[in-house]
Structure formats: structure tokens, C-alpha cells
Amino acid sequence: MKRTAVFTIIAFTFLSFSGFSQESWKAPESSKSTKNPVSEKKVKASAKKGAITFNKFCIVCHGAAGLGDGPGGKALTPKPANLTSLKVQDQKDGEIFWKISNGRGPMIKWGPIINESDRWDLVNYIRTLKN
Ligand code: HEC
Numbered sequence: 001m002k003r004t005a006v007f008t009i010i011a012f013t014f015l016s017f018s019g020f021s022q023e024s025w026k027a028p029e030s031s032k033s034t035k036n037p038v039s040e041k042k043v044k045a046s047a048k049k050g051a052i053t054f055n056k057f058c059i060v061c062h063g064a065a066g067l068g069d070g071p072g073g074k075a076l077t078p079k080p081a082n083l084t085s086l087k088v089q090d091q092k093d094g095e096i097f098w099k100i101s102n103g104r105g106p107m108i109k110w111g112p113i114i115n116e117s118d119r120w121d122l123v124n125y126i127r128t129l130k131n
Contacts, residue, residue, distance in 0.1 A: 025104055027095035034094030036120060043124050050125025053118050057110070066129040076106045089130045096123050 038046045054062075060072035066083035073080035081088055088096065100119050103109035110119060 027098040031094045031098035032092045036093040046121045047124040047128050050121035083126050084129045084131045093123050
């Protein structure tokens with residue numbers, strides 16, 4: 001009886017963990033309407049600042065060009081996202097901002113680490129990676 005319970009717990013933990021990482025990652029619906037606070041006039045300067053933050057915190061997993069091929073991501077499941085891809089670029093600024101802020105699995109929750117304005121700079125930088 002006891003053994004079955006332990007086995008069940010282990011099986012569930014394993015299944016939910018592996019299932020979690022394979023599910024596509026969707027930001028909550030409400031994040032779509034979060035407005036990018038950076039004005040059109042300042043977006044270039046913001047992206048430039050974002051590049052500096054990216055090279056400090058993100059490059060190790062997402063790679064220099066954002067392709068998801070950084071050395072720190074090689075052993076991760078799921079792999080770091082290809083930020084140049086349509087899958088990412090088709091999302092609203094608010095969704096990308098939400099994902100950076102909240103993280104999932106090996107993708108770090110950056111909200112408590114990088115301030116809000118710097119996170120918007122990252123979103124604006126990620127937009128320049130669109131191919
Ligand atoms: C430790 C490795 C690691 C670091 C460092 C990292 N990421 Fe990630 N990132 C990931 C992984 C892994 C995923 C995929 C997560 C998933 O799908 O569950 C991801 C996903 C993302 C996504 C979501 C893409 C999508 O599918 O919509 C964005 C945006 C992102 N990262 C931006 C960043 C930014 C910006 C930084 C730096 C502040 C950063 N990441 C740092 C590993 C990392």
C-alpha cells in the first residue's frame with residue numbers, strides 16, 4: 001500500500017514535470033494589452049541599452065544573435081528559445097515582457113533581478129533580432 005503510494009507520487013511528479021516542459025509556453029491573455037511604455041522616438045536608444053543588458057544576462061543561453069544556441073543552453077530541456085523566430089516575434093510586446101518577468105523552468109524569472117525599464121529595453125532589443 002505504502003509502496004504503491006510512493007510510486008504513484010514519483011510517477012506523477014515525473015509526468016507532470018516532463019509534460020510541463022513540452023507544453024508550448026503561453027503568456028496570460030491579459031499580458032497582450034500591456035503597453036510598451038517606450039515612445040517611438042526613444043525605441044532605438046532603448047534597444048541599444050537592451051543589447052547591453054542582453055549581453056550581460058541572456059547571451060549565455062540565447063546566444064549572441066538570439067538563436068538559442070548559447071553554451072549555457074546546451075544541456076537544457078526545453079532549449080532556450082530562438083528569439084529571432086516568428087514564434088517569438090509574432091507575440092505582443094506585453095507577452096514577451098511577461099515571459100521575461102515571470103520565467104518558466106530553466107528560463108529565469110527576471111522580474112526580481114532586472115528592473116522594469118531595463119526589461120522593456122530587452123523587449124525592444126529582441127524586436128531588432130527579427131530576421
Ligand atoms: C539559463 C538559461 C537562460 C537564460 C540565462 C535566459 N534564458 Fe530566456 N529562455 C531559456 C529557456 C530554456 C527558454 C524556454 C522556456 C520554455 O519554453 O519553457 C527561454 C525562453 C525565453 C523567452 C520566451 C520565448 C517564447 O517561447 O515565447 C524569452 C522572451 C526569453 N527567454 C528572453 C530572455 C531574456 C531577455 C534573457 C535575459 C534577461 C533570458 N531569456 C535569459 C533560457 C534562458
